[in-house]
Amino acid sequence: MAIIKNIKNINLQKVRENKLYKRFASLKTSCVFLGILVGFYILGTIFPQGASLDDYIKSGGRFTSFVIFFDLLNLFTTPGFLITAFLLFINLTICAIERFLMLRSQRKTVSDGSQFSESFSFPLDINPQLESAEESVKEIFKKELKFNEKACPHTKDFGVGACADSGITIMEKGWSYRWLTWIYHSAILLCFFGFFLTYLFSYEDEITLYPGEAAAIKPAAVSRWNKSWGSKPQELGFKLMLDEFITEYNQFPKLDYPADKLSRLAVAMGWKDPKYILKNESYFPKDWKSRLKVINLSPKSVIGEGKQTVLEKTIEVNDPLSYQGITFYQAAYKQNLKVQVDDNPILFETEVGKELIIPGIDGMLKFGAIRTGMLFKKDGSTEKIKPFTEATLIKEDSSGKREVEKLGKLEQDGGLYVADKRISLREFKEASILSYRYDPGVPVLWWSGVIVLLAMAIRIFGAWYRIIYRIEEKNGRPHLLFKVKTRGLMADEERLIKMVQLSFLNMTEPIDLDTPV
């Protein structure tokens, strides 16, 4: 209660007159904060973000003490960056509040308008009566030119006040650019809120699923918020089962095309021609798909064995699965294979891409990705791929220098000879690697992003017009005196004047735009 009482006692006007508040309400301050953030961003692209210090040093990174001191490998979570972003947020908030107060007061303020200075003068010919002319002009602006009459606001932009007492009428057409500007700046503030939710509450991890297996999901990490309260990761209330993992490839012929610049010029001159060559290894990934089932662990849902599955979906890159706020993405896949050496009944197991030492073979064997699944050929036909891998032999001398020898294609149940030993591919299995993420900031960000884009597009691309006019008697004839203000890229002042001219043609003499007033 005391806090509420204190808040009520705060003199807002006094706060708004505070020097620091005024500094924060300035556009210049926004630009300064944005400039500082640019500095952080540039640093973030020079130092690899999220890399470990060891990796950084191994890849030739220098200035290590500097990197450690300023935590440059995690720059975007350092207090320096977060404080700058927070200050920009405060600056934006104050600017949005000030703009809102200004817009609200503009709608209410009525000032005297004694200094109205027009740009164009326009003799009205049909009616010598000033009162009738006023009504006719208003009607034309409203019905023919689709303008709306506005209450006499304080027209700061015109450098003067305007008021109904002085016979001034204000007409507007199009969405108010000031409100649109306010809306998208406020939506940017909402985006900040979305980022904040992501920063505090999001967590992510990976899960490896083998076909036919239902795996429990227990994230290794917790959100920053939970971490700060000492919470530990908890298993989620459902399991995920991989029914099938599908890989598809496009036939991708290799292009025989010179790399050196002179030979390329020869192609340009028509002395050489590019060629497509089809080789066995001409495979280009088309898709990876995982057919998934979500199995609910809640006791209430377990009515029968088949009833446990609450959701089925085949996911692929760009088409994730969402359940209970967690989104699962097709991240990668893993392959394990078993090879047989000669007729030895004991099989050697290894993972694709890892080195395998087999007794009796000088060096290490390494197997490339196993191509399996469906091949989509250039001629439009499809073919089931007979699983195969590319084998290499790696030899390392005493100085640590490595020599890589390509052994060739190893098909399933086929063989390759290495140092008089026959290597056969007997079995292999694939696992789908899914990344998953909980991020409550995403919906906030998307909705605010849509608002930013819409309001910004209407504000910048649209057209807004304001005409302030007065009808005055000059030399015994009523004259239309007016001034135009436009905003937006589509706004065309000249066209508007022409339209005014056309609309008043029946009741006036031609407009004289050159008449200085």
Place this chain on the structure above:
Amino acid sequence: MLFKPYTKNFGAGVNSTMSNLETILSRDAYILSIEIRLYWFVALVYGVCLVLYLIHLITKKTGPGRLATNMLWLGVITHAGLIMLRTFEGQRAPFQTLYESLSWFAWSASLTYLYVEKRWKDIYLPGILVAALSMGACLYALLTRSPAVEPLSPPLQSYWFEWHVVLAFLSYAVFVVSCSIEITYLTIKPSVKKGLRLEYGLNSGNLETFHRQSFRLALFGFPLLTFGIFSGAAWANDAWGRYWGWDPKETWSLITWTVFAIYLHSMSMPRWNKLPASIFNILGFICMLMTFIGVNWLARLLGIPSLHLYAM
């Protein structure tokens, strides 16, 4: 002969699958050879435009400038044909690889410039930067990148692909033209104020209106760049499971956006809306080039992994 006639009989009398495939491959190679030679022709036309614009700069005569603009139209129309051919070859939007996106960049920048230039009478100086960039982009693609038509990799198979790239590149194109106007304005303003070098079509009466185009173009490009960043984030969220990962390409696009935001705000500040604003506009253009090309070089130089490797 630049284009050899293609004499293979498409599929006629071909029975085996292999020979059918060979026919397809020879046809593809033939179309690619036409495309490469057309690309070189376009690069040459942009080069001739650049030379003509430079002659205009040196001689102060309007003739070479006018001829350069007409040549640029020729280049843009041929280039449009080239892009259509590439679309036909790949059966998809032609901006997957850097080879393709450089072509798209050169074409969109030149086309935007020609559209803007129509409003002026005998002002050709901004064409120098536009022609130089278009030629440079084409030569960079032709001399260093592989022209192979690749199928779309899984992350690129998204409805965001076309929208994200087209609108982001449209923003790049308008920023190029905006910067070329800005540089022209800054270099010629002192002379025009003294009543000198009026042969370039700019005088004290039209100089500020000419310069205003630079601001209007940046204003036009800004929402497009904003859309590019938002759509990229939405796409990354679908494909990689997070909307922002501080990847060098993402970060540089944010830098470009921020610098242009500073520029647009500075235009409404009395103390900043002259030379400082002009500098921000040029900086924004440099950042845009970094986002498009420079970041690849930076990532390679510093060994920073990037998820945007397909665009490198």
